[in-house]
Amino acid sequence: MTDRKExxxxxxxxxxxxxxxxxxVGSLHxxxxxxxxxxxxxxxxxxxxxxxxxxVKASDIAASSPGEKGPLFDPANSKVYRHPTFYEIPExxxxx
Amino acid sequence: MYAQxxxxxVDRIQSSxxxxxxxxxxxxxxxxxxxxxxxxxxxxxxxxxxxxxISQHAHSEIIGMQPEGNWITRAPTLxxxxxxxxxVQDEAGHGLxxxxxxxxxxxxxxxxxxxxxxxxxxxxxxxxxxxxxxxDIGAIGWLVDGAAIMNQVPLQxxxxxxxxxxxxxxxxxxxxxxxxxxxxxxxxxxxxxEQKQMAQDALNRWWxxxxxxxxxxxxxxxxxxxxxxxxxxxxxxxxxxQKFVDQTVPQAEYLGLTVPDPDLRWNAERGHYDFGAVxxxxxxxxxxxxxxxxxxxxxxxxxxxxxxRWVREAAEAYAAKKAARAQAKxx
Amino acid sequence: MNEQEALFEYLLRLGDNALILxxxxxxxxxxxxxxxxxxxxxxxxxxxxxxxxxxLNLAGxxxxxxxDADKLAYLRDARDFRNLLLVEQPNGDFAMTMARQxxxxxxxYLQLQGLTGSKESRIAEIAAKSLKEVAYHLERSxxxxxRLGDGTEESHRRMQAAIDDLWMYTGxxxxxxxxxxxxxxxxxxxxxxxxxxxxxxxxxxxxxxxxLALPQPGWAQRGGKRGIHTEHLGYILADLQxxxxxxxxxxx
Numbered sequence: 001m002t003d004r005k006e007x008x009x010x011x012x013x014x015x016x017x018x019x020x021x022x023x024x025v026g027s028l029h030x031x032x033x034x035x036x037x038x039x040x041x042x043x044x045x046x047x048x049x050x051x052x053x054x055x056v057k058a059s060d061i062a063a064s065s066p067g068e069k070g071p072l073f074d075p076a077n078s079k080v081y082r083h084p085t086f087y088e089i090p091e092x093x094x095x096x
Numbered sequence: 097m098y099a100q101x102x103x104x105x106v107d108r109i110q111s112s113x114x115x116x117x118x119x120x121x122x123x124x125x126x127x128x129x130x131x132x133x134x135x136x137x138x139x140x141x142x143x144x145x146x147x148x149x150i151s152q153h154a155h156s157e158i159i160g161m162q163p164e165g166n167w168i169t170r171a172p173t174l175x176x177x178x179x180x181x182x183x184v185q186d187e188a189g190h191g192l193x194x195x196x197x198x199x200x201x202x203x204x205x206x207x208x209x210x211x212x213x214x215x216x217x218x219x220x221x222x223x224x225x226x227x228x229x230x231x232d233i234g235a236i237g238w239l240v241d242g243a244a245i246m247n248q249v250p251l252q253x254x255x256x257x258x259x260x261x262x263x264x265x266x267x268x269x270x271x272x273x274x275x276x277x278x279x280x281x282x283x284x285x286x287x288x289x290e291q292k293q294m295a296q297d298a299l300n301r302w303w304x305x306x307x308x309x310x311x312x313x314x315x316x317x318x319x320x321x322x323x324x325x326x327x328x329x330x331x332x333x334x335x336x337x338q339k340f341v342d343q344t345v346p347q348a349e350y351l352g353l354t355v356p357d358p359d360l361r362w363n364a365e366r367g368h369y370d371f372g373a374v375x376x377x378x379x380x381x382x383x384x385x386x387x388x389x390x391x392x393x394x395x396x397x398x399x400x401x402x403x404x405r406w407v408r409e410a411a412e413a414y415a416a417k418k419a420a421r422a423q424a425k426x427x
Numbered sequence: 428m429n430e431q432e433a434l435f436e437y438l439l440r441l442g443d444n445a446l447i448l449x450x451x452x453x454x455x456x457x458x459x460x461x462x463x464x465x466x467x468x469x470x471x472x473x474x475x476x477x478x479x480x481x482x483l484n485l486a487g488x489x490x491x492x493x494x495d496a497d498k499l500a501y502l503r504d505a506r507d508f509r510n511l512l513l514v515e516q517p518n519g520d521f522a523m524t525m526a527r528q529x530x531x532x533x534x535x536y537l538q539l540q541g542l543t544g545s546k547e548s549r550i551a552e553i554a555a556k557s558l559k560e561v562a563y564h565l566e567r568s569x570x571x572x573x574r575l576g577d578g579t580e581e582s583h584r585r586m587q588a589a590i591d592d593l594w595m596y597t598g599x600x601x602x603x604x605x606x607x608x609x610x611x612x613x614x615x616x617x618x619x620x621x622x623x624x625x626x627x628x629x630x631x632x633x634x635x636x637x638x639l640a641l642p643q644p645g646w647a648q649r650g651g652k653r654g655i656h657t658e659h660l661g662y663i664l665a666d667l668q669x670x671x672x673x674x675x676x677x678x679x
Contacts, residue, residue: 005408005409005412006204006205006206006408007408007411007412007461009196009199025265026193026196026261026262026265027196027199028192028196028463029205029461029462029463030463031408031411031412031414031415031574032411032414032415032418032419034570035411035570035574038467038566038567038570039463039466039467041563042463042466042467042470043189043192043463043466046182046185046186046189046466046470047269063135065135066133066135066136066137158457158462161456161457161465162457165456165457168453168454168456169450169453169454169663169666169667170666170667170669170670171670172501172670172671172677172679173497173501173679174446174476174479174480174483174496174497174500175480175497176679177453177476178473178476178477181453181456181469181472181473181476182469182473184456184457184469185456185465185466185469185470185473188456188457188462188465188466188469189462189466191462192462192463192466195462230670230679280679283678283679284679287677287678287679288674288676288677290674290677291674291677396457396458399458400457400458400459400460403460403520403521404459404460404461404464404521405460406579406581406582406585407460407461407464407521407575407582408460408461409578409579409581409582410574410575410578410579410581410582411574411575411578412578413578413579413582414573414574414577414578417577
């Protein structure tokens with residue numbers, strides 16, 4: 001990559017109307033945060049997709065490394081007792 | 097297609113035994129339909145091929161804005177104007193999503209734009225044909241978007257996560273594009289004799305270029321075989337072309353229009369339409385830069401990019417000044 | 428001119444402003460400085476086309492001669508258009524487009540705000556819907572005036588030139604004529620001259636923040652509101668109306 005100036009890349013998160021958490025929807029370029037939010041509005045909510053926007057500079061995101069996938073996520077596999085289906089409840093008790 | 101004849105840089109498919117352990121693990125993940133995500137290990141050829149394919153696709157969206165954009169100011173009603181503008185705007189969005197997907201592979205949008213502007217990068221042959229009448233806007237929606245959708249729907253399942261997610265968004269948004277095109281054609285086909293003539297003329301001019309969009313037969317192409325193995329290409333060119341013809345011919349009949357192919361007939365035995373030979377010489381010429389609008393399209397794109405440079409720089413400079421002022425204030 | 432005729436004319440002004448500016452902005456699609464901007468400008472254009480339909484349909488209804496928004500947009504000649512001269516000015520460079528947009532948005536916002544209090548409920552409703560859209564347009568065009576004014580040397584020079592060039596078309600925004608006065612008296616629309624101070628406050632503050640010098644008040648070009656336009660409008664209509672004129676009575 002050269003030292004050419006390009007608007008930085010921003011990651012866009014949108015909360016839809018249904019009360020779910022902000023969800024990553026994509027990215028875009030913008031010169032600053034203010035414009036990034038407006039661009040996000042124009043690019044990612046053209047079909048009434050959201051009621052709230054977060055933008056964050058892609059370079060500011062700290063991410064887990066793909067190489068560590070095993071140690072990070074595999075251990076959770078064996079904790080089956082965290083899931084409700086692990087427990088058998090007599091049918092006559094009904095819903096629990 | 098929007099990405100035609102994408103080279104993979106390989107001259108033959110490696111067998112499992114020939115692969116390095118990393119390559120083998122990579123291929124196994126693809127075979128198991130596990131998505132590949134940015135920053136994960138991937139063969140260099142996979143990365144490069146994807147950049148080429150995704151950027152070709154993005155360039156096609158951006159160049160594709162021109163033939164249709166040509167008619168935004170001349171759309172015949174306020175509603176048609178709004179619909180067409182919204183559609184061309186969507187194409188800018190689709191180009192944007194795709195450039196962003198390509199950027200996850202370690203290339204910048206500016207680099208990709210410069211590849212396009214220098215004529216080094218390719219885009220779909222179809223956008224080098226002119227839009228001469230309003231019916232061409234209908235024909236593009238119906239035929240060109242119809243052909244594109246055929247390719248894009250399976251690509252939603254492709255192996256690269258960001259590409260697959262971009263395609264999902266694009267397919268969702270594009271669902272109205274083909275319909276609006278057919279809607280224009282219906283109005284024309286049921287309109288005055290001049291309008292019907294306009295519709296037939298558009299079909300005559302766009303039919304063969306639409307079939308060319310799928311690219312030449314790739315039954316023997318090592319690149320296609322490799323791309324399919326990587327699951328960044330899902331169907332063969334001939335397969336998609338046949339599907340397109342089978343789907344489109346009845347739609348033309350419904351409009352009362354004639355497909356400009358004397359060899360076109362239903363083959364009951366195959367359960368498909370037989371159709372005439374595509375003029376691949378024309379296709380290769382268009383790809384090589386000799387289509388009716390290649391130079392015009394590229395010139396227009398370069399002009400917009402160059403004339404926008406001072407604007408992009410100004411916004412960048414303003415952001416820097418503002419950040420510096422905020423910092424000075426905090427200090 | 429009775430009140431109904433005046434109202435028809437007044438609605439044409441509202442509709443034609445939106446139509447012509449929306450048309451101008453739609454010319455940018457595919458040619459703007461960045462993809463993000465193609466999307467943003469198109470959104471503004473789409474809002475304005477939507478507003479055009481609302482205003483002109485209402486105008487047609489008030490007129491009562493069976494003309495709808497399309498008939499009014501596509502089958503009148505330039506002399507019958509009632510838009511401000513400002514909105515028909517060519518796009519020029521991006522600075523020119525943004526200066527035009529900012530001057531207009533700042534005024535449009537105030538005008539719509541006034542119209543939300545119209546005694547005619549249909550006008551108030553359209554104004555309320557449009558006001559939300561225009562509040563965003565104004566934020567965006569103001570953003571760009573700031574960024575270009577206080578960006579690089581080149582962008583400053585271009586933005587200053589645009590602000591200067593278009594200034595003489597802003598006087599018309601605030602001049603009340605007989606039609607305006609009829610509307611004011613009937614409680615249908617705001618007094619344009621009353622909008623000037625708020626407009627100037629915003630424009631002045633923005634120019635200052637953008638390090639731009641606002642031109643001195645001077646001779647104003649006028650005529651759009653009564654159908655005396657610049658040469659540019661004829662060419663816009665030649666494009667806009669081509670199909671309707673070439674194929675009369677066809678359905679599209």
